[in-house]
Amino acid sequence: MITRIDLRGRSLSRRDLLEVLPRAEVDVEHAAEVVAPILAAVRERGAAELRDLAERFDGVRPVHLRVPPDVVQAAVGALDPRVRAALEETISRVRRVHAAQVPADFTVDVAPGAQVRQRWIPVRRVGLYVPGGLAVYPSSVIMNVVAAQAAGVGSLVVASPPQKDEGGLPDPVVLATCALLGVDEVYAVGGAQAVAMLAFGAAGTDEVDGETLCEPVDVVTGPGNVYVAAAKRLVRGVVGIDAEAGPTEIAVLADGTADAVHVAADLVSQAEHDPLAAAVLVTPSVELAGAVESKLVDLVGATRHRERVTTALGGPQSAIVLVDDLEAGLEVVNAYGAEHLEVQTVDAAAVAERVTSAGAIFVGAFSPVSLGDYMAGSNHVLPTGGCAHFASGLGVHSFLRAVQVVEYDADALRAVADRIVALADAEGLPAHGEAVQARL
Structure with a gap:
């Protein structure tokens, strides 16, 4: 089900490690060739093209491209009370963490009469993309919107694919989450065409009520498939973007003290996102590796998305990597630069402090990635594909500009x-x- 890579007894350079470690094979350049005509068509034809593309890709022609605000608000009333309580708790925790991220302005008196000040200024308008393919992500609404609101962004717009089963509206829980966050500008537009709409705006009017459609934004954020990533690459420079998000990744650095059930469950939890999702265990313990392999068989057989999970775990992006010791394991995970890294070892906190490349680090047996996906308070929009070597996850900083003000007499x-x-x-x-x- 999952392959092994045995690095024991080998002394490898960073370059060597990058060549042997598993990674999803994603051809963004090819996807860019596919989506470039879509971006051009949306830029030229606006709303009319968005309707045609929804019918082509989503199998439904939305009655409204912009979801009426009263429909957004009404979605809250239809929420399962348990789901609403979970969303509200998540919003509360994410707000607390992101409020602490807001940087302070400063003033430096360089010399008498010579002053330099630095101000943090939010961008004017932000477009937030929320996927709706293999799964729907109200949690991503929270991660994107709360970070932008904490930064002080004045105008927020959410785009999410129209759902055939919902009469051309986005997923109702996504709409309800927008309402809970105070966002009423929501569009039933998905994929690369949503990125184009956000970046260029959409000329034309709604077929039903004649309302003018989306105005251009300054920054586009949010996860998506390879075509969304390619579209973001092509509009970078017209607008700012957070990152070209690729398939999700989990790496677990674990020693023989780790619980094999915990490790296997965490690998499965991320593998259920996507057949291209990466799941990597790095361990010096052959016993743990064997136990995890055994538990994976049981867990995958029982999970709802077992076909998707089996494909992800059996793909070239997933593996159990055997190393000589934790020191070697740290070298491996720092070279890999996972989107999510769990540390399940003796003295896990001390080991985690030595990690230099990861989108987010989850310390100890009771801090699974699933916690960060929903309710830790951290942001789950994180760098993938090794970009954690140089990039940060989404946060307040993603929506702020540092402007220096110089005043000399x-x-x-x-x-x-x-x-x-x-x-x-x-x-x-x-x-x-x-x-x-x-x-x-």
């Missing part, structure tokens, strides 16, 4: 004028120095 400028002129002359840009001298 005449005496402060005079004090550095000669040095500015010297540097300007050294760079062969004398007009820079002359612009200073003109003031003095």
Whole structure:
């Protein structure tokens, strides 16, 4: 079901590790060729093209592209009370964590009369994409919306695919979650075409009530399939994006003290997202590896999405990696840079402190990735495909710009004028120095 990669007794460089470790094979460049005409058509034809694409890809032609606000609000009343309570608790916890992320402005007095201030300014308008293919993700609504709201973004729009079974509306729990968060601008638009609508806006009017459709945003965020990732790549520069999110990943660094049932259950939990989902166990314990393999057989046979899970666990992106010791295991997980990394070892907190590349780290036996997916308070929109080596997960910072404000008086400028002129002359840009001298 899941392959083994035995690295014991081998001394591998970072480059060697990157070559042997499992990774999902995703061809974003090919997907970009497929979606480029879609983006162009949406940009040219606007709302009319969005309706045609919904009929083509989603099997339904939405009566409304923009979901009427009263329909969004009404979805709350239809929520299962247990689901509503879970959503409200998640919102509360995610708000608390993201409120703490807001950076402070600062002022530095460089010299008498010379001051530099830094302000954090939110972007004007944000488009948040919520997938709706193999699963629907009200939790992603929370992660995206709360981070943007904590940053102070004034205008938020959510796009999620129309569901054939819902008469062309997005999933009702997604709509209800938008309402709980105070978002009433919601569009029944999915896939690459949603990214195009958010980036370029959609000309035209709604067939039913004549309401003008989506205005362009400044930043597009949210997970999606390879075509959504490709679309985000193509609009980067027109708008900001969070990342080109790929298939989900879990890596577990575990020693012989870990519970094989816990480890196997966590691998299955992420594998149920997608046939391309990656599940990786890194361990020095042959006994644990064998026990996990055995438990996987039982758990996969009993899970609802066993076909999808079997494909993911048996794919080239998943493996059990045997290493000599935890030191070697740390080298492996730092080279891998997983979206989600669990540490289930003796003194797990100390081991976790030595992790340098992971989208999020889950410490100990009682901090499973599923907790972070829903209710830990952290954000579950995280870098995939090794991007954790240089990128962060979604957060307040994703929607803020740092702007420096410079204010010098005449005496402060005079004090550095000669040095500015010297540097300007050294760079062969004398007009820079002359612009200073003109003031003095």
